[in-house]
Amino acid sequence: DQQVKQNSPSLSVQEGRISILNCDYTNSMFDYFLWYKKYPAEGPTFLISISSIKDKNEDGRFTVFLNKSAKHLSLHIVPSQPGDSAVYFCAASANAGGTSYGKLTFGQGTILTVHP
Amino acid sequence: NAGVMQNPRHLVRRRGQEARLRCSPMKGHSHVYWYRQLPEEGLKFMVYLQKENIIDESGMPKERFSAEFPKEGPSILRIQQVVRGDSAAYFCASSRDDRPGGEQYFGPGTRLTVT
Numbered sequence: 001d002q003q004v005k006q007n008s009p010s011l012s013v014q015e016g017r018i019s020i021l022n023c024d025y026t027n028s029m030f031d032y033f034l035w036y037k038k039y040p041a042e043g044p045t046f047l048i049s050i051s052s053i054k055d056k057n058e059d060g061r062f063t064v065f066l067n068k069s070a071k072h073l074s075l076h077i078v079p080s081q082p083g084d085s086a087v088y089f090c091a092a093s094a095n096a097g098g099t100s101y102g103k104l105t106f107g108q109g110t111i112l113t114v115h116p
Numbered sequence: 117n118a119g120v121m122q123n124p125r126h127l128v129r130r131r132g133q134e135a136r137l138r139c140s141p142m143k144g145h146s147h148v149y150w151y152r153q154l155p156e157e158g159l160k161f162m163v164y165l166q167k168e169n170i171i172d173e174s175g176m177p178k179e180r181f182s183a184e185f186p187k188e189g190p191s192i193l194r195i196q197q198v199v200r201g202d203s204a205a206y207f208c209a210s211s212r213d214d215r216p217g218g219e220q221y222f223g224p225g226t227r228l229t230v231t
Contacts, residue, residue: 103175104161106160106161108156
Protein backbone atom coordinates (compact mmCIF):
# COMPACT_ATOMS: atom_id res chain seq x y z
CA ASP A 1 0.00 0.00 0.00
CA GLN A 2 2.13 2.83 -1.36
CA GLN A 3 0.44 6.00 -0.10
CA VAL A 4 3.16 8.29 -1.47
CA LYS A 5 4.47 7.59 -4.94
CA GLN A 6 7.31 8.98 -6.96
CA ASN A 7 6.81 7.41 -10.36
CA SER A 8 10.05 8.58 -11.93
CA PRO A 9 13.00 6.58 -10.61
CA SER A 10 15.46 8.97 -12.22
CA LEU A 11 15.76 12.37 -13.87
CA SER A 12 18.65 13.82 -15.86
CA VAL A 13 18.96 17.59 -16.36
CA GLN A 14 21.52 19.98 -17.81
CA GLU A 15 23.15 22.46 -15.45
CA GLY A 16 21.28 25.77 -15.38
CA ARG A 17 17.98 24.26 -16.48
CA ILE A 18 14.93 23.51 -14.36
CA SER A 19 14.54 20.20 -12.52
CA ILE A 20 10.96 19.12 -11.80
CA LEU A 21 10.42 16.22 -9.44
CA ASN A 22 6.91 14.85 -9.01
CA CYS A 23 5.06 13.11 -6.23
CA ASP A 24 1.53 11.71 -5.93
CA TYR A 25 -0.32 10.66 -2.80
CA THR A 26 -3.49 8.75 -2.09
CA ASN A 27 -4.25 9.47 1.58
CA SER A 28 -6.49 12.54 1.82
CA MET A 29 -5.61 12.84 5.53
CA PHE A 30 -2.10 14.03 4.68
CA ASP A 31 -1.82 17.70 5.47
CA TYR A 32 1.91 18.40 5.43
CA PHE A 33 4.34 17.55 2.72
CA LEU A 34 8.12 17.64 2.82
CA TRP A 35 11.00 17.13 0.43
CA TYR A 36 14.26 15.57 1.54
CA LYS A 37 17.54 15.23 -0.33
CA LYS A 38 19.86 12.28 0.24
CA TYR A 39 23.46 11.66 -0.74
CA PRO A 40 24.92 8.12 -0.70
CA ALA A 41 25.93 6.87 2.76
CA GLU A 42 24.28 9.87 4.44
CA GLY A 43 20.93 10.49 6.06
CA PRO A 44 18.21 12.52 4.34
CA THR A 45 18.45 16.30 4.63
CA PHE A 46 15.34 18.47 4.83
CA LEU A 47 14.83 20.81 1.89
CA ILE A 48 11.40 22.41 1.98
CA SER A 49 7.87 21.75 3.20
CA ILE A 50 4.35 22.88 2.47
CA SER A 51 1.11 22.85 4.40
CA SER A 52 -2.07 21.65 2.71
CA ILE A 53 -3.59 25.09 3.17
CA LYS A 54 -1.07 26.50 0.71
CA ASP A 55 -0.43 25.76 -2.94
CA LYS A 56 3.11 27.08 -3.20
CA ASN A 57 6.15 27.56 -1.01
CA GLU A 58 9.44 29.00 -2.18
CA ASP A 59 12.91 28.95 -0.65
CA GLY A 60 15.72 30.22 -2.82
CA ARG A 61 16.15 27.93 -5.82
CA PHE A 62 13.57 25.48 -4.49
CA THR A 63 9.81 25.80 -4.94
CA VAL A 64 7.19 23.25 -4.00
CA PHE A 65 3.75 23.26 -5.60
CA LEU A 66 0.76 21.44 -4.17
CA ASN A 67 -2.39 20.50 -6.10
CA LYS A 68 -4.74 19.07 -3.50
CA SER A 69 -7.52 18.19 -5.91
CA ALA A 70 -5.09 16.09 -7.93
CA LYS A 71 -3.25 14.84 -4.84
CA HIS A 72 -0.03 15.88 -6.51
CA LEU A 73 2.99 17.90 -5.55
CA SER A 74 6.14 18.86 -7.33
CA LEU A 75 9.55 20.26 -6.47
CA HIS A 76 11.12 22.74 -8.87
CA ILE A 77 14.83 23.48 -8.72
CA VAL A 78 15.94 26.51 -10.72
CA PRO A 79 18.67 26.79 -11.80
CA SER A 80 19.88 23.24 -11.35
CA GLN A 81 23.49 22.74 -10.24
CA PRO A 82 25.73 19.66 -10.35
CA GLY A 83 25.77 19.66 -6.53
CA ASP A 84 22.02 19.05 -6.62
CA SER A 85 22.67 15.52 -7.90
CA ALA A 86 21.22 13.25 -5.23
CA VAL A 87 18.17 11.17 -4.40
CA TYR A 88 15.09 13.26 -3.64
CA PHE A 89 12.35 11.91 -1.39
CA CYS A 90 8.86 13.24 -1.06
CA ALA A 91 7.28 12.68 2.37
CA ALA A 92 3.89 13.34 3.93
CA SER A 93 2.46 13.52 7.41
CA ALA A 94 -1.03 13.53 8.86
CA ASN A 95 -2.45 14.71 12.15
CA ALA A 96 -3.09 11.35 13.79
CA GLY A 97 -6.29 12.18 15.58
CA GLY A 98 -4.87 15.49 16.68
CA THR A 99 -2.11 13.97 18.73
CA SER A 100 1.03 14.09 16.67
CA TYR A 101 2.59 14.56 13.29
CA GLY A 102 5.48 12.27 14.09
CA LYS A 103 5.11 9.70 11.38
CA LEU A 104 6.46 10.55 7.92
CA THR A 105 5.41 8.46 4.92
CA PHE A 106 8.06 8.52 2.20
CA GLY A 107 7.97 7.95 -1.53
CA GLN A 108 10.48 5.65 -3.22
CA GLY A 109 12.75 8.48 -4.26
CA THR A 110 13.92 9.98 -7.56
CA ILE A 111 17.60 10.03 -8.51
CA LEU A 112 18.42 13.46 -9.93
CA THR A 113 21.56 13.85 -12.04
CA VAL A 114 22.57 17.34 -13.09
CA HIS A 115 25.15 17.35 -15.89
CA PRO A 116 27.69 20.20 -16.16
CA ASN B 117 26.44 21.69 17.48
CA ALA B 118 26.49 17.98 16.74
CA GLY B 119 23.75 16.54 14.60
CA VAL B 120 21.96 13.26 15.12
CA MET B 121 24.49 10.57 15.85
CA GLN B 122 24.07 6.91 15.13
CA ASN B 123 26.36 4.03 15.93
CA PRO B 124 27.59 1.79 14.73
CA ARG B 125 27.61 2.98 11.12
CA HIS B 126 27.98 -0.59 9.88
CA LEU B 127 26.94 -3.74 11.70
CA VAL B 128 27.34 -7.33 10.56
CA ARG B 129 25.44 -10.05 12.35
CA ARG B 130 24.94 -13.75 11.70
CA ARG B 131 21.42 -15.11 11.52
CA GLY B 132 20.03 -15.61 15.02
CA GLN B 133 22.18 -12.99 16.71
CA GLU B 134 20.97 -9.75 18.24
CA ALA B 135 21.51 -6.30 16.75
CA ARG B 136 21.49 -3.14 18.87
CA LEU B 137 21.42 0.19 17.08
CA ARG B 138 21.98 3.43 18.95
CA CYS B 139 20.79 6.94 18.26
CA SER B 140 21.67 10.15 20.07
CA PRO B 141 19.30 12.96 19.07
CA MET B 142 20.34 16.54 18.48
CA LYS B 143 20.80 18.63 21.59
CA GLY B 144 17.48 19.92 22.81
CA HIS B 145 15.46 17.35 20.86
CA SER B 146 13.19 15.05 22.81
CA HIS B 147 11.41 13.33 19.91
CA VAL B 148 13.05 10.38 18.17
CA TYR B 149 11.92 8.44 15.10
CA TRP B 150 13.29 5.26 13.55
CA TYR B 151 12.97 4.45 9.85
CA ARG B 152 14.15 1.51 7.79
CA GLN B 153 15.24 1.63 4.16
CA LEU B 154 15.35 -1.62 2.25
CA PRO B 155 17.41 -1.75 -0.97
CA GLU B 156 15.80 0.21 -3.85
CA GLU B 157 13.00 1.46 -1.60
CA GLY B 158 12.07 4.58 0.30
CA LEU B 159 12.26 4.99 4.04
CA LYS B 160 9.56 3.22 6.03
CA PHE B 161 8.47 4.53 9.42
CA MET B 162 9.00 2.14 12.31
CA VAL B 163 8.51 3.89 15.63
CA TYR B 164 8.19 7.32 17.25
CA LEU B 165 9.37 7.84 20.81
CA GLN B 166 9.60 10.59 23.34
CA LYS B 167 11.63 10.31 26.51
CA GLU B 168 10.56 7.07 28.22
CA ASN B 169 7.44 6.76 26.06
CA ILE B 170 6.55 5.01 22.82
CA ILE B 171 4.12 7.30 21.00
CA ASP B 172 3.55 5.39 17.76
CA GLU B 173 4.93 1.96 16.95
CA SER B 174 2.60 1.20 14.06
CA GLY B 175 5.53 0.47 11.73
CA MET B 176 7.36 -1.95 13.99
CA PRO B 177 7.21 -5.67 13.20
CA LYS B 178 5.28 -7.40 15.95
CA GLU B 179 8.05 -9.82 16.83
CA ARG B 180 11.79 -9.52 17.45
CA PHE B 181 11.87 -5.70 17.23
CA SER B 182 11.78 -3.31 20.16
CA ALA B 183 12.74 0.29 20.80
CA GLU B 184 13.35 2.46 23.81
CA PHE B 185 14.34 6.02 24.60
CA PRO B 186 15.34 6.12 28.26
CA LYS B 187 15.47 9.20 30.43
CA GLU B 188 19.27 9.16 30.18
CA GLY B 189 21.25 7.95 27.21
CA PRO B 190 20.57 7.23 23.57
CA SER B 191 17.57 5.64 21.93
CA ILE B 192 18.08 1.95 21.19
CA LEU B 193 16.53 -0.11 18.40
CA ARG B 194 16.92 -3.77 19.22
CA ILE B 195 16.44 -6.64 16.79
CA GLN B 196 16.51 -10.11 18.27
CA GLN B 197 17.28 -13.27 16.31
CA VAL B 198 18.08 -11.39 13.12
CA VAL B 199 17.20 -12.87 9.73
CA ARG B 200 18.54 -12.00 6.26
CA GLY B 201 15.44 -9.92 5.54
CA ASP B 202 16.47 -7.53 8.34
CA SER B 203 19.44 -6.37 6.24
CA ALA B 204 18.76 -2.71 5.57
CA ALA B 205 19.78 0.82 6.43
CA TYR B 206 18.22 2.02 9.68
CA PHE B 207 17.87 5.76 10.10
CA CYS B 208 17.13 7.66 13.23
CA ALA B 209 15.69 11.18 13.17
CA SER B 210 14.98 13.69 15.90
CA SER B 211 12.91 16.82 16.29
CA ARG B 212 12.44 19.49 18.92
CA ASP B 213 8.68 19.00 18.94
CA ASP B 214 5.96 17.41 16.86
CA ARG B 215 4.33 20.57 15.56
CA PRO B 216 2.70 20.37 12.13
CA GLY B 217 5.28 20.14 9.39
CA GLY B 218 8.08 20.16 11.89
CA GLU B 219 11.43 19.22 10.46
CA GLN B 220 12.99 15.92 11.40
CA TYR B 221 16.79 15.82 11.37
CA PHE B 222 18.26 12.52 10.26
CA GLY B 223 21.37 10.70 11.33
CA PRO B 224 23.76 9.02 8.87
CA GLY B 225 22.17 5.63 9.39
CA THR B 226 23.32 2.19 10.48
CA ARG B 227 23.75 -0.34 7.71
CA LEU B 228 22.90 -3.77 9.04
CA THR B 229 24.05 -6.81 7.13
CA VAL B 230 22.85 -10.23 8.20
CA THR B 231 24.95 -13.12 6.91
